[in-house]
Amino acid sequence: MPELPEVEAVRRGLARHLTGRTVERVEVLDPRPLRRQEGGPQAFSRGLSGRRITGAVRRGKLLWLPLDDGRALAAHLGMSGQLLVRGTVASPPPEAERRAVTDASADGADLTAQRPPSLVRDLSVHPRHLRVRLHLVARPGDAPGGAALDLVDQRMLGGMRLSALVPTPDGGPGGEGSAEPGVPAEATHIARDLLDPLLDRQAVQERAGRSARAVKTLLLDQGLVSGVGNIYADEGLWAARVHGSRPGSGIGPAGLGELLDRTAQVMTRALAVGGTSFDALYVDAEGAAGYFARELAAYGRAGRPCRRCGTALRTERLAGRSHTFCPRCQVPARPTSARR
Missing domain, CATH: 1.10.8.50 (Helicase, Ruva Protein; domain 3)
Known part of the structure; x- marks a missing residue:
């Protein structure tokens, strides 16, 4: 199962590609990853369509995308879940992330993963195990086939749901990527992580x-x-x-x-x-x-x-x-x- 470094790597990519993007429509190819959604796939699709994504946040291994209506799209990757963006042009990584990579290189770390992913970036338009696709409102620079966020999951032990944001138990920011003191309702039991400066x-x-x-x-x-x-x-x-x-x-x-x-x-x-x-x-x-x-x-x-x-x-x-x-x-x- 992906742990903090893997989920944080996903979060950073989602933040660069999706912040400020609007969901045009939702395509549910398999409803099982939405099994925890109140109202089922129909409520999921209605609740996301037309909503603007305002960021990407992580607490422990849980990810969520805050929305402009005060709710969030929460996602847990489980054993095999992937959140893949396609057709978008990403913003450059923040200076703090670039500095962290430079520091790791100075310590002798293998930074092969920081090279442009020439073999894997050309993602299939219809990957195996595609379960849910969020089509994004077009922007200049998008690929001709359009921009989207895909949930691909072979074993389907993870999932997605629209969730209300509730106050954090300690009043601090919900997680990495946000200064707002809110977390999805299902995350209130999750403690802060070892890379969180607010961890006691x-x-x-x-x-x-x-x-x-x-x-x-x-x-x-x-x-x-x-x-x-x-x-x-x-x-x-x-x-x-x-x-x-x-x-x-x-x-x-x-x-x-x-x-x-x-x-x-x-x-x-x-x-x-x-x-x-x-x-x-x-x-x-x-x-x-x-x-x-x-x-x-x-x-x-x-x-x-x-x-x-x-x-x-x-x-x-x-x-x-x-x-x-x-x-x-x-x-x-x-x-x-x-x-x-």
Whole structure:
């Protein structure tokens, strides 16, 4: 499932291509991604037609496009969802994004993903698994076939819906890409993420430090800190030399603080190269893949040597999820009986 870096890469593309654009009409080819929409596909189409998109916002792994009527088009990508823009001319990326790419290059990151996506940008007009298409009001410079936003989803575990915006629990901006203190109604339980300057790191550390749950489970808890999934949890734990089975209460404030910092650093590096793509299911809004997979240190590398010490990495099941770790650098928690 796309995690924070991948969803943020999509959000940035949507912001550049769609801000200020108006939806002309909606084409629903398969109603299943709209299963959570009140009133069904008809209400979805009526509510979007004629509306102007005012931006693109992300909180954790949830995306939404604020509309000029005060509502938002919320989207969750699930395991295989793609939001693809076609026929539009994008605005240039903001200076902050360009500076982040330059900084990553200086740190030796592989920036292949920042090259023009010559092989993937020419998207098919009728891609397989196209579910919903938003046709946009024409503008000068659009492609001859018109401009659109497509929802393409092979497994259909994600979806879209029109949603009311409600006040944020803490009164701060809803998420990355907006200064407005509102989030979709279904997102009020989602915590701020590790790249959000308004995240209360001290509160996260204190809550995690009181918990007997495995620390990897805590990292994956979107109500504690959002945006982290299996990939970046394994990467952050490896970087901090912490085994995912250790209880939060057994790590200590300094260790938890370092873990959060290391995980944030990994996600920042991943974002600079477009995120992590293992196959064609994850691409950004322009159809380009992310290239962080070649820099992964733990996730997906079971049996391969640790990049620090050379020990073969191992994988085990932890709370129903895989956990890849170095048995030398990341010492597992001792069984309770052994601590007595």
